[in-house]
Amino acid sequence: MNLHVGTDDVRSQLRNPMKHARGLGSAKSGVEHWWVQRLTAAALVALIVVAGLWPDLLLRSGTEAAQGLLDPQRYIAAVGLEQAP
């Protein structure tokens, strides 16, 4: 490796392709955020498709997963409007 040519040449020789594998561009961060955005976007597509084609399935699985899904107290408590006993 010839280090005595010019700054640019040295830099390009020292630049390591590993940074691409780690997803580190000049910004040094943001790859995770990018992937989380895409993941949640794909999940929303799936959710809309399921909700559109089988709304009953979604509601049923929701009520089975969380008993009392339609219990008013859950929501009133969740937004902090619960009256002190």
Add this chain to the structure above:
Amino acid sequence: MAETQRPLSPHLQVYRWQVQMMTSILHRATGIALAVGGLLVVCGLLQLAAGEEGYDSFKGVIGSPVGMVLLFGWSWALFYHLCNGIRHLIQDAGLGYEISQFVRSSWLSVAGSIVLTIACWAWVLMAGGAA
């Protein structure tokens, strides 16, 4: 400021209108509209939880002519954001960057959103459960 001879970027109105501009702007706009619509959904859930009386008044509001028009708009916003979002996901995978593909996929997401909106409301009205 020092005088420079650098070329300036032309102002917005100089550009020839292209469908990609509209799909991009609409994606933002529908995203904002859907965020606001999410509040309406939460409002409906809270009214549902609050009891029959509250939910009936909620149904009255969204079932009114103005409410129905707003719901129609929101449903289109959802379908447009869905179609164009899928288009964006495909582009994120590195596909469809030729200008001709870009224009075609833009029109596809617009057409898809209109078709899905009409299909959805046809189903709703035929099922007889409007609001």
